[in-house]
Amino acid sequence: MTIKLPVVCLLAQFSKWERLGDNFRRTRPPIELTDFVPYIFGVLLLGGIVAAIIAYRRRNDLSRPCSDSQKLFRELCLAHNLDRASQKLLSRLAEAYRLGQPAEVFVTPRVFATDQLSKQFQGEATQISELGRRLF
Amino acid sequence: MNTPIALTFEVLAKSRNDSANDVLLAAFTHESGQVFVESLKTILSRRNKEAHRAVLERWHELDESEKEILLQSRGHIAAALRDAVLAEDTQLFTNACQIIERAEEYDLVPNLVTLAEHTTSPHANHASTVVLTLAGRLNNLLYNPARPNVGSDPQVFRKNFLDILNRSLDRFRYHKRIELLEAFCLLCGATDDLLLTILDDPHHPCFKGISQVLATNTHSAIVHLLVDLFRSEKAPATVLSIVSHRSDRKFLCRFFASYDQKKSASFSRNLSRIRTFSWLNVPTYHLSSFDEEDQVRAVKLLSATGISPNHKLDALEELLLKGEPAGRAAACDALAEFSGDHTNHMILQAVYDTAPQVQAAATRQLRNRHIPGTMPLLSDLLDSPHEEVRTAAREALSEFSFENFVRDYDGLSDEVRQTTGSLVQRVDEEYLPRLKTELSAQGVKRRLRAIEIAKLLEVVPYVVDDLITLLGDNDHVVRATAAEALQYWPVPEVQAALEVAAHDRSGTVQNAARSSLAVFTNLQQPTSSGLSEVL
Structure with a gap:
């Protein structure tokens, strides 16, 4: 069997490369849990943002079937173009008159009868009367 | 532009939020007023069984206009109505039955029939009454085209109704609901196979009940059915027996009226069997x-x-x-x-x-x-x-006709001729035209007899033209007899004709004419206008 010349040359040079990776470790160092903290934080943050967006959209999406008394209240307030103060006042009235849910205030004219207002609403009689006119 | 309250209910009507139902039910608790009416309308526009049930529970408290609102929306409350029929709450059941009757909800007949068959149910009697009422209404709808259509083909309702009742009749031995038999009779018609089978079989469980219905029920449709059965080709013996035993005025009037309808061989045959x-x-x-x-x-x-x-x-x-x-x-x-x-x-x-x-x-x-x-x-x-x-x-x-008189004339005595002729004049209104026909008949004998009858009946003035014509007859005996008869009507026209006849080629005719003219001179001559007065 004869060995050809180019192969002999290559074998001759092998010793040059032989020590090249001596300072590199053959196994990777173990991954610590703390290594993932930034990633987990990032994912959670992203998820939270997405969930918040979804929740916000759901809260304001009136076309979705649901059973949410607060949402109905908001829907009615929106239809009647009521500002935040009016909404708050209506909500308080509903609570004061022990209505089943805040939206019932829109179908309960007696709530706006100023002559039957309790003491806590005496100072807001004008606003209540005005609201009553707007809703009925 | 919507009012605020209308806007509120519009939002509640369209909202996909189920909380709207609770709000509407709260509004519906009002005694009356706009909020109450609007809440009623809105509840009915939404598809929510609980809310619909709440409306049904208060049906008896609604006024007529509010009830009309509910009836207009009956399509939306079908499910609640079905539940109400099967409910144990008597008031709710009663309300549902009233709505079914007024709205003619034939789709609920299966539920009502099932309930009626349920002998232990406290609502069974009421349910069977409602089934009967609905059958009556449907019958009215079928045979009263003037009524507005309820939205579907009454024949389809009838078919479905009958299918349910047919199945119920199979179970009659268990429930024994006569009202269901009545309902069946109201809708089935005289050619219904099941009806004819029952009536032909005294051992059929429904035989006695159906016979009782046909024998006693005074509903127009049942009376109509009985009469139709009687008129039919295959009228069972039971029907003949029932017809002969019914004695209520309504049936009898309808039965009598059926005689004016188109007669059929079967009707006549059945009548003769009574x-x-x-x-x-x-x-x-x-x-x-x-x-x-x-x-x-x-x-x-x-x-x-x-x-x-x-x-x-x-x-x-x-x-x-x-x-x-x-x-x-x-x-x-x-x-x-x-x-x-x-x-x-x-x-x-x-x-x-x-x-x-x-x-x-x-x-x-x-x-x-x-x-x-x-x-x-x-x-x-x-x-x-x-x-x-x-x-x-x-x-x-009618046998005293001129025709018979002429035929038998020769065989009658003078006295009988006189009396019979007088009667013929009163009986046969066409005797004069027929006498005129005889005066112009072919046979000499017939013409001579006709002249004699004219004299006998004293109607010469009425046939004077025919007699004048006979003065020119071929037969001299006829001419002479006519000339003689004309003496009874002395008018210028006749006189002129007789003067011509006085120069007839026959001596007999001349003599007769002259004789008549001689009579004229002894009489005061009547005027021509006298004839018209007589006529």
């Missing part, structure tokens, strides 16, 4: 107690039955004495098939009835009955002030 009518024995149901039209129909119908002659005669006699004029006349006509002294006596009495039509009906029968002494009576009736009586008398004496 041997008795119970109502004939009921004092309150004498023929005279019915309307005039029904009296006439009843007589015709009675005559077509196989009832014994004595019963028929009794009924006809009662009607003849106490009925309305048309009924009395019909009874009189119906007596034609009866003979005997008693009937003859009734007919003679009827001749003197106050109503001309009754007199006429009796008069028509006088001659055929050969009652002694009727000829003078008929002769008198020929002069009755009532045209129909005179016509009837002429019909009764």
Whole structure:
């Protein structure tokens, strides 16, 4: 069997490369849990943002079937173009008159009868009367 | 632009938030007012069974306009209505039944029938009554095209209804609900196979019930069904028996009216199979107690039955004495098939009835009955002030026609010729045209006899033209006889004709003409206008 010349040359040079990776470790160092903290934080943050967006959209999406008394209240307030103060006042009235849910205030004219207002609403009689006119 | 309250309810109506139902129910608790009405409308526009049930629970508290709102939206509350029918709450069930009846909700019939069959249910009786009411309404819808359509083909409702009832009848031995049988009878029709099967089989569980319904129910549709069954080709014996035993006025009037409808062989055959009518024995149901039209129909119908002659005669006699004029006349006509002294006596009495039509009906029968002494009576009736009586008398004496008189003339004595001729003049209204025909007949003998009859009946003035024409007849005997007859009408035209005849080629004719002219000179000549007055 004869060995050809180019192969002999290559074998001759092998010793040059032989020590090249001596300072590199053959196994990777173990991954610590703390290594993932930034990633987990990032994912959670992203998820939270997405969930918040979804929740916000759901809260304001009136076309979705649901059973949410607060949402109905908001829907009615929106239809009647009521500002935040009016909404708050209506909500308080509903609570004061022990209505089943805040939206019932829109179908309960007696709530706006100023002559039957309790003491806590005496100072807001004008606003209540005005609201009553707007809703009925 | 919407009012605020309308806007609120619009939002509640469209909202996909189920909390709106609670808000609406809260608004619906108001006693009345706009909020209440709007909440009612909105609840009905939404598809929520609980809310609909709440409305159904208060149905009895709603006023008429509010009930109308609910009925307009009945399509939305079908599910709640179905639940309400099966509910244990009696008020809710009662309300649901009222709505079903008013809205004619035939889709709920299966539930109601099931409930009616449930013998232990406290609502079974009510349910069966509602089924019966719905069957009545549907029947009305089917046979009353003037009614507005309820939105679907009534025939489809009828088919579905009948399918349910057919299945229920299979279970009749268990539930024994007569109302369901009644409902079946209201819708089935006379050709229904199941009905005919039941009526043909006395052992069928429904036989007794169906027979009872047909025998006692006075609903127009049931009465109609019974009459239709009676008219049908395959009328079961049970039906004949029921018809002969029913004695309620509603049925009887409908039954009598059926006689005016198109006659069929089966109807006539079934009528002839009837041997008795119970109502004939009921004092309150004498023929005279019915309307005039029904009296006439009843007589015709009675005559077509196989009832014994004595019963028929009794009924006809009662009607003849106490009925309305048309009924009395019909009874009189119906007596034609009866003979005997008693009937003859009734007919003679009827001749003197106050109503001309009754007199006429009796008069028509006088001659055929050969009652002694009727000829003078008929002769008198020929002069009755009532045209129909005179016509009837002429019909009764129709054998006294001019044609018969001419045929038998030669065999009659002079006296009989005189009396018979006089009668013929009164009976046969066409005797003059026929006499004129005879005067121009081919045979000499016929012409001579006609001239003689003209003289006998003293009608020369009416046939004077024909007699003048006969002065130119080929036969000298005819010419002479005509010349002789013309002496009875001395007018210038006749005189002129006789003067011409006086120069006839026949001596006999000349003599006759001259003889008549001689009579003229002895008489005061009537004017031509006298003839027109006579005519």
